[in-house]
Amino acid sequence: MASAHPAIAELATVVGPDNILADPDELLVYECDGFPIAKGQPTAVVFPTTTEQVSQVIRTLVKHDLQIVPRGSGTGLAGGAVVYDGGVLVTTSRMTQIEKIDLPNRYAVVQAGVRNFALTEALAGSGYHYSPDPSSQRASTIGGNCSTNAGGINTLKHGVTTNHILGLEFVLPDGTIMHTRAGGVCDGVGPDLPALLCGSEGTFALITRIWCRIVPQPAHFRTFYAVYDSTFDACKTVTDVIAAGILPTSMEMMDGGMIEAVEAAFHFGFPTTAQALLLLEIDGIDQVLDQQMKEIVAIAESNHAKDIMSCSDPKKRAELWQARKKAFGAVGRISHSYCTQDACVPRSKLPEVMAEVGKLGDKFGLRITNVFHAGDGNIHPIMLFDEDDPQQVQNVLRLSEEVLEYCIEVGGTITGEHGVGVEKLHLMDKMFNPQTLDTFDRIKRAFDPKRRINDAKLIPSDKLHVELLTPVTNQPGGAVVTQV
Amino acid sequence: MTTDTAPARKSVSGLGLTTGRGAPSDGEGANKPIVDLDPATYDRALACVHCGLCLPACPTYTQNGLEADSPRGRIYLMKGLADGKIEPTESVVEHLDLCLDCRACETACPSGVVYHELIEATREQLAGKRKRSLVDRFVEWVFYHVFPFPKRLKWAMWPARMIQKVGLWPTVVRSPLLRRALPEQINKMRDMLPPKGPMRVKNLREHYPAYKEGCVDGKPRATVALLTGCVGSVLFQHVNRQSVRLLQLAGCDVVVPRSQVCCGAIHHHGGRHKDAAGFARSNVDAFLDVTHREPDYIVNNIAGCGAMLKEYGHLLADDADHGPRAERLSERSRDIMQLLVELDLPRPKHRMERKVTYHDACHLAHAQKVVDAPRRLLQSIDGLELVPLRESDMCCGAAGTYNLAQPEMARDLAERKIKHIQSTGCRTCVTGNVGCAMQIQSEADRLGVELHVTHPVSLLYEAYFGDDPPPR
Numbered sequence: 017m018a019s020a021h022p023a024i025a026e027l028a029t030v031v032g033p034d035n036i037l038a039d040p041d042e043l044l045v046y047e048c049d050g051f052p053i054a055k056g057q058p059t060a061v062v063f064p065t066t067t068e069q070v071s072q073v074i075r076t077l078v079k080h081d082l083q084i085v086p087r088g089s090g091t092g093l094a095g096g097a098v099v100y101d102g103g104v105l106v107t108t109s110r111m112t113q114i115e116k117i118d119l120p121n122r123y124a125v126v127q128a129g130v131r132n133f134a135l136t137e138a139l140a141g142s143g144y145h146y147s148p149d150p151s152s153q154r155a156s157t158i159g160g161n162c163s164t165n166a167g168g169i170n171t172l173k174h175g176v177t178t179n180h181i182l183g184l185e186f187v188l189p190d191g192t193i194m195h196t197r198a199g200g201v202c203d204g205v206g207p208d209l210p211a212l213l214c215g216s217e218g219t220f221a222l223i224t225r226i227w228c229r230i231v232p233q234p235a236h237f238r239t240f241y242a243v244y245d246s247t248f249d250a251c252k253t254v255t256d257v258i259a260a261g262i263l264p265t266s267m268e269m270m271d272g273g274m275i276e277a278v279e280a281a282f283h284f285g286f287p288t289t290a291q292a293l294l295l296l297e298i299d300g301i302d303q304v305l306d307q308q309m310k311e312i313v314a315i316a317e318s319n320h321a322k323d324i325m326s327c328s329d330p331k332k333r334a335e336l337w338q339a340r341k342k343a344f345g346a347v348g349r350i351s352h353s354y355c356t357q358d359a360c361v362p363r364s365k366l367p368e369v370m371a372e373v374g375k376l377g378d379k380f381g382l383r384i385t386n387v388f389h390a391g392d393g394n395i396h397p398i399m400l401f402d403e404d405d406p407q408q409v410q411n412v413l414r415l416s417e418e419v420l421e422y423c424i425e426v427g428g429t430i431t432g433e434h435g436v437g438v439e440k441l442h443l444m445d446k447m448f449n450p451q452t453l454d455t456f457d458r459i460k461r462a463f464d465p466k467r468r469i470n471d472a473k474l475i476p477s478d479k480l481h482v483e484l485l486t487p488v489t490n491q492p493g494g495a496v497v498t499q500v
Numbered sequence: 501m502t503t504d505t506a507p508a509r510k511s512v513s514g515l516g517l518t519t520g521r522g523a524p525s526d527g528e529g530a531n532k533p534i535v536d537l538d539p540a541t542y543d544r545a546l547a548c549v550h551c552g553l554c555l556p557a558c559p560t561y562t563q564n565g566l567e568a569d570s571p572r573g574r575i576y577l578m579k580g581l582a583d584g585k586i587e588p589t590e591s592v593v594e595h596l597d598l599c600l601d602c603r604a605c606e607t608a609c610p611s612g613v614v615y616h617e618l619i620e621a622t623r624e625q626l627a628g629k630r631k632r633s634l635v636d637r638f639v640e641w642v643f644y645h646v647f648p649f650p651k652r653l654k655w656a657m658w659p660a661r662m663i664q665k666v667g668l669w670p671t672v673v674r675s676p677l678l679r680r681a682l683p684e685q686i687n688k689m690r691d692m693l694p695p696k697g698p699m700r701v702k703n704l705r706e707h708y709p710a711y712k713e714g715c716v717d718g719k720p721r722a723t724v725a726l727l728t729g730c731v732g733s734v735l736f737q738h739v740n741r742q743s744v745r746l747l748q749l750a751g752c753d754v755v756v757p758r759s760q761v762c763c764g765a766i767h768h769h770g771g772r773h774k775d776a777a778g779f780a781r782s783n784v785d786a787f788l789d790v791t792h793r794e795p796d797y798i799v800n801n802i803a804g805c806g807a808m809l810k811e812y813g814h815l816l817a818d819d820a821d822h823g824p825r826a827e828r829l830s831e832r833s834r835d836i837m838q839l840l841v842e843l844d845l846p847r848p849k850h851r852m853e854r855k856v857t858y859h860d861a862c863h864l865a866h867a868q869k870v871v872d873a874p875r876r877l878l879q880s881i882d883g884l885e886l887v888p889l890r891e892s893d894m895c896c897g898a899a900g901t902y903n904l905a906q907p908e909m910a911r912d913l914a915e916r917k918i919k920h921i922q923s924t925g926c927r928t929c930v931t932g933n934v935g936c937a938m939q940i941q942s943e944a945d946r947l948g949v950e951l952h953v954t955h956p957v958s959l960l961y962e963a964y965f966g967d968d969p970p971p972r
Contacts, residue, residue, distance in 0.1 A: 090552055129565075349611060353549060
């Protein structure tokens with residue numbers, strides 16, 4: 017490392033010397049997020065504690081012409097919090113105050129670094145919760161959830177992050193502090209700015225404070241589980257349930273490979289010969305749930321489901337969801353590295369999509385297992401590989417690309433909930449026509465005319481290109497950054 | 501899309517696991533890594549898929565929000581060290597030293613990363629490479645040469661007990677002059693010492709027969725060997741005596757092997773694996789003596805020791821002579837709470853109108869996965885209300901000898917713990933580990949918080965035997 021960047025001392029005066037890191041050894045751990053294929057080292061990491069500090073930090077970075085890259089807990093799966101071009105990470109991990117909980121008006125005000133589950137924990141005993149439940153909810157921040165418009169298991173019925181955000185405070189890439197809301201009032205006037213920032217992946221502004229909707233926790237549940245000899249029948253059940261006018265809280269599916277992996281690791285007692293497992297839950301008014309469940313069981317039976325089990329026992333329910341939530345862990349036990357893909361396809365196309373994804377895996381000689389939000393048509397093929405084998409890294413990236421291109425072809429999208437980040441940037445022009453991309457670009461420029469914040473993520477940049485598919489000698493999986 | 505060969509474009513670095521130092525490069529030849537992990541342990545580092553789900557479970561990350569002080573970050577650093585890509589600079593070692601080895605991350609990890617083996621192996625490699633002050637060396641000497649030896653500890657305790665006896669202890673504890681004159685670690689040790697105790701701690705007998713009422717058809721239900729613990733047997737011998745009587749009541753013949761030694765945990769966590777293995781061998785010989793009938797269970801009432809006993813199989817895996825017995829010892833090891841639940845004690849006789857909360861010792865909850873047993877036993881006591889504690893399984897900062905080595909972080913974590921205890925409204929906190937008990941008690945005293953920290957065995961004893969003194 018060359019001598020310290022002059023911005024570092026200035027940043028230290030803004031946030032205090034304890035709230036900045038610039039020692040190369042300490043920066044190492046910030047070179048990637050939850051998508052370790054993309055790597056890039058920041059010039060520094062700053063830990064502001066207030067919105068005013070964020071504003072000051074951003075003004076300093078502008079002055080020194082350094083890229084601003086926001087980061088929450090770094091659990092993102094698309095490389096959205098990776099720094100290229102010697103930028104500076106502005107992390108919210110010390111902005112963790114839950115500032116207000118207003119039960120009568122059903123909202124909470126939190127700093128961006130508050131963890132998703134921390135809010136629900138703070139509401140314990142009140143009968144309320146913060147509904148969006150990404151698998152990372154114990155670790156990921158609400159600010160980060162907003163940036164990627166995070167989904168989760170319950171989102172089929174209860175909606176994704178944007179449906180639960182009432183207002184935002186954010187800092188523009190010139191240091192201006194903005195907010196879309198004052199107090200608990202409903203602001204239906206003008207363009208919906210929070211919705212625009214939700215899913216912008218930190219490319220428009222840095223979110224600092226969130227007015228979150230809090231809702232009563234569903235009190236009554238029925239949980240359903242069945243296995244199938246074919247994924248086709250399982251997927252058909254999903255489509256038929258929705259077609260019957262029932263909206264479950266969640267409909268989750270595992271394929272044969274995943275059932276085997278989960279069984280091997282945790283011994284839940286699932287039949288390992290099954291080709292698919294469907295886990296479904298309904299919530300609502302106790303009296304109507306049994307009738308609804310009857311209909312679901314009938315639909316499942318007509319689709320050749322086996323071992324059907326439905327229950328209202330909270331213990332059994334917890335057990336079954338454990339199996340679902342531990343699925344990723346089970347994969348970790350059979351492969352050192354894995355890449356979880358994320359795409360949405362029309363529900364009715366699920367059976368053929370699953371078959372095609374399997375075939376593509378064979379083509380690249382990579383094993384794929386599946387566990388996914390079937391109700392949303394949100395697939396998560398998990399590709400197993402070895403991070404230290406450059407060829408396999410290449411194959412994973414190419415396989416991802418072909419899977420996603422195929423999903424676009426059948427009328428799907430390149431991401432359901434993980435975001436585009438740096439990982440899927442090169443697919444944006446396949447997903448959208450030039451006019452749409454241009455509109456995105458103009459929106460970006462309205463917030464960030466000089467492309468100072470998280471450039472070359474989500475929206476293609478004319479200033480910075482990140483190319484993950486080209487290997488660098490001795491650095492498997494590293495990105496090549498080229499500056500225009 | 502552009503490529504890195506396009507001449508008009510500048511290629512920017514910052515890629516791969518390199519920091520520019522110690523990185524293998526073609527010109528200089530690859531550096532030999534300072535930390536050389538065995539393949540199995542290294543493999544476990546790779547099992548980390550960088551998902552970050554461990555972050556909120558980690559006490560140090562929760563306190564300071566630094567990735568390098570999270571399990572995921574530390575694994576990244578340790579992998580970097582093992583790959584020879586970074587050097588053990590002061591800051592790197594500091595981040596690794598700040599780890600409590602509480603193993604909460606292992607409970608949180610979906611991929612089953614065996615984190616403790618990784619940090620302990622790395623610490624073993626780094627031992628001796630760090631600079632230590634004279635005070636550090638003294639404290640370390642106390643850790644390794646006094647604590648693990650009950651006889652030496654008894655002698656070391658003598659002056660303190662003398663001062664307590666003549667009533668000068670409060671003066672010694674409160675004296676600002678002394679506090680300023682002494683190094684922080686020494687002050688901490690003094691603060692943690694329970695304010696009274698016997699001048700002479702008596703040893704347990706070697707054998708206690710099962711009570712008739714616990715026996716089945718007049719025969720004891722099990723033979724149980726008790727590990728009394730080194731610090732435990734000097735400072736908390738009453739918990740050992742109470743444990744013995746509860747086990748007798750449960751129908752166990754209790755033996756207390758005289759030749760038992762420290763479990764080796766202090767050395768093991770400090771990266772002194774050879775010393776730890778020595779203690780383990782001695783204990784294998786003491787508890788599974790080839791000339792006697794082997795006990796059905798090896799029981800302890802100290803979370804840290806219990807976790808260590810359950811590691812013996814792994815620690816002595818390569819030892820042809822002791823290995824198989826070590827494996828058996830690990831399999832038969834039980835925390836006393838676990839065993840009392842397994843043996844299904846009858847409900848206690850005495851009512852206890854008390855509101856208590858329970859703190860999960862890391863080495864019970866995370867290392868041994870004993871979470872329900874103590875709660876079930878406490879709830880079996882008539883009249884006792886068990887109030888849930890927020891973040892009950894987050895480390896209190898004791899972590900073996902951590903509170904002496906990292907006093908600042910330890911204090912912050914203790915304050916967090918005590919704040920949560922206060923919000924339960926309970927004046928009694930129950931925990932199954934002497935280290936946690938001393939830490940929480942001494943910090944509560946320092947903060948002027950009225951709190952009594954006690955072992956679940958002590959409460960159970962009272963519920964079963966009332967004021968009856970435990971056996972000699």
